[in-house]
Amino acid sequence: MNDTSKGRHCYAHPHPAVTTDIALFTIRDGRIEILLVRRAAPPHAGAWALPGGFVEPGECLEDCALRELAEETGIKGVYLEQLYTFGDPRRDPRERVISVAYYALAPLQRVAGAAAGSEAAALAWFAVDALPELAFDHGAIIERALERLRAKLDYSTIAFQFMPRKFTLGELQEVYETILGEPLDKRNFRKRVQAFGLVHPLGEMRRAAGRRPAALYRAAHPERVDIIK
Amino acid sequence: MNDTSKGRHCYAHPHPAVTTDIALFTIRDGRIEILLVRRAAPPHAGAWALPGGFVEPGECLEDCALRELAEETGIKGVYLEQLYTFGDPRRDPRERVISVAYYALAPLQRVAGAAAGSEAAALAWFAVDALPELAFDHGAIIERALERLRAKLDYSTIAFQFMPRKFTLGELQEVYETILGEPLDKRNFRKRVQAFGLVHPLGEMRRAAGRRPAALYRAAHPERVDIIK
DNA sequence: TTGACATGGTGTCATTCATACACTCAAATA
């Protein structure tokens, strides 16, 4: 809290408001989904928006993004990366608001609870190819986040941020195919993943109904996104 | 300008200050150089800083970066790309300042004037491997900009932003070698550049002292940075 | 019990791409 008469915060020069917005993606049933919040108040009341909010004094940008995500969705412990800063002066009709956009990735299991017990359906998952009406410039933010995600798939281990601790190679391939939007050759895919040493076999099997059990693996470096190639 | 008693700008919640900072690189004599401004006033008086300054109301971030660069250095018409937003709450000792960092590239010819007639040597070029004492977190900004530049060299046509309208293939190769910090095979380099159709021959020659004249080329798309490969 | 079903799991060959490598050419200058 700053000095003020009337409990206001005053500066010698005009200051914009600064927010973070978070595009949190997961993968469900062969689709990329994103978590959105329904806006109750104007502007854009009734439209859907990215979770996010104002940066607090003394808080760094990444902490702000993590806090807003936790406050608005209850979700913690996801992969988070700064995406781009959107600063068009008319992007928010109320006042000048600059948004530092982040994108976040998580395996479905870690976020499955979110939006389930959400009061008044204020929180929901949407497939990114079937988005509802979006507030502000959040459509552009999502588009850019997807671009980044698709690009990074080719030269980094980012896909593992969508994987649970244990997974089969078939599940991993499905994640790649979902993000790229095209099928991959099974043998070449497995060859590559193994050649780069991206996974370690767990020696366990996943038994699934109606088919042969699959070997379970874990990511070689689940906490890290490495550049490969 | 907002409402105010005492000509100040007041808000219901605290707002950070927002600046843009610009890392402008060029290439001279086989070195990457960056343009810095000597700080006259505290904090960090006497240290060198990136050109930059506060975002004005009604001004988008990119325009702010271009304006600050022009105001502080007189330079216009360079390639500009948003780099990263630095928001550590303690990065400026005076108040909370969030900086949207950009990096810019230009051929030496376009910026050779800058820092020449600069009053009181307030403006100077430094080789990036011999930087002076830097203000704020500008060292980290420069480091990240160089990382981005080196990465983009491999999969985009960004190197052409360092080239003048007419250049020889030898000059182009020198730029690549300077950024990568390692020599390249001449024949393979030329093969590649031609195979991707990145240059068009001008049918002119550059006559240089003491050696065979070299064919001059122009960039196929000088205004654009394309992703290749 | 057995047959149908669904996904798991595996290797080779052909092609393309990347890399290493050395000499002659043309102009300027001494």
Added chain:
DNA sequence: TATTTGAGTGTATGAATGACACCATGTCAA
């Protein structure tokens, strides 16, 4: 006219990539 300096050019080898088909193993239903 001999020397110097960068300009300009092609090939051969190894590595990486991409195309491709079949049998295995479990569940479930008839």
